[in-house]
Amino acid sequence: MLLKDKVVLVTGSTTGIGEAIARKCVAEGASVMVHGRREHAARDLCAELGDTATYTVGDVADPELCESLVANTVNRFGRIDGVANNAATTARATIEQTDAATFDRHYHINLRAPALIIRAALPHFRAQGEGAVVNIGSVNAWSGQADLMPYSASKGGLQTMTRNMANALAEDRIRINQLNVGWCTSPNEIALKISEGLPEDWYLNVPRAFAPTGRLLTPDQVAHHVAFWLSPDSRPANGCVYELEQFCILGRSSARDWDD
Incomplete structure (x- = not known):
C-alpha cells in the first residue's frame, strides 16, 4: 500500500477529482480528512469510507477554516503526513x-x-521529520483560454509558489509538488458541457484536437498520480510541476467549437 498508516488532508474532496483522491488514499491505507462546503456530501462520503475518514465543512476562502482543517486532522488522527490541495x-x-x-x-x-494550509501543517511536518504536499494545478497555468483569465492566473501563481516552497523547505524533508491537470471528466464538467448543448455521452467521443487519444482524463486517473506523489515512493522528488496531460507542448490554449 502506497500510503499505509499515513494521514492525509484532501481539500475539496466531496466531489470530482477530490473525492477520487480521498477514496484512493483510503484504498492505499491512509486515514483521510475530507473537506467540502456541503455537509451532507461530506457526511455521506465518510460513512462510506468508514472509520478511517472524517470531515470538516467550510469555505477555504476563510483563513480560519484553513487552519482548522489542519488542526482537526491532527486532533482526530494524531498527526498529518500529507496534504492534497485540490479545492478550487x-x-x-x-x-x-x-x-x-x-x-x-x-x-x-x-x-x-x-x-495557509501548508503553513499550518509545517510545525507538524517538522516534528515528524517529513511531510508531503501535492498541489492540484492546471495546464492553464502556462497561458490558458481567454475566458479562463482569473483561473489561469491563480494556477500560474500556484505553480511558482510550489517551486518556491519546495526550495525553502527541502532541508526539512518537506516535499511540495504540483500536478497540472488537463481536461478531466469530473461530474461537474460533464454536466457543464451537456448544459452547453453537447450530447450526454460527449466525453466518450472527444475530437482529436482536444484529446489525441479520443478520451479525457478521469478523476480516478488523477487520484492514482496524487497518491504516488504523496507517498514515500516518490522521494526525493521535490518542486516538480508534473503535466498530467496528453499534449507534449503546452502554452497558448484557444477556446474552440466542438466541431472545429
Missing part, C-alpha cells in the same frame, strides 16, 4: 469580465488557501 474555483471570465471580486475569490481559494 473556476469562473468563466475574460479580462473584460473579471471584476475585483471575481479575481479576489480566485486568489483566495486557488492560491492563498493552499499557502
Whole structure:
C-alpha cells in the first residue's frame, strides 16, 4: 500500500477529482480528512469510507477554516503526513469580465488557501521529520483560454509558489509538488458541457484536437498520480510541476467549437 498508516488532508474532496483522491488514499491505507462546503456530501462520503475518514465543512476562502482543517486532522488522527490541495474555483471570465471580486475569490481559494494550509501543517511536518504536499494545478497555468483569465492566473501563481516552497523547505524533508491537470471528466464538467448543448455521452467521443487519444482524463486517473506523489515512493522528488496531460507542448490554449 502506497500510503499505509499515513494521514492525509484532501481539500475539496466531496466531489470530482477530490473525492477520487480521498477514496484512493483510503484504498492505499491512509486515514483521510475530507473537506467540502456541503455537509451532507461530506457526511455521506465518510460513512462510506468508514472509520478511517472524517470531515470538516467550510469555505477555504476563510483563513480560519484553513487552519482548522489542519488542526482537526491532527486532533482526530494524531498527526498529518500529507496534504492534497485540490479545492478550487473556476469562473468563466475574460479580462473584460473579471471584476475585483471575481479575481479576489480566485486568489483566495486557488492560491492563498493552499499557502495557509501548508503553513499550518509545517510545525507538524517538522516534528515528524517529513511531510508531503501535492498541489492540484492546471495546464492553464502556462497561458490558458481567454475566458479562463482569473483561473489561469491563480494556477500560474500556484505553480511558482510550489517551486518556491519546495526550495525553502527541502532541508526539512518537506516535499511540495504540483500536478497540472488537463481536461478531466469530473461530474461537474460533464454536466457543464451537456448544459452547453453537447450530447450526454460527449466525453466518450472527444475530437482529436482536444484529446489525441479520443478520451479525457478521469478523476480516478488523477487520484492514482496524487497518491504516488504523496507517498514515500516518490522521494526525493521535490518542486516538480508534473503535466498530467496528453499534449507534449503546452502554452497558448484557444477556446474552440466542438466541431472545429
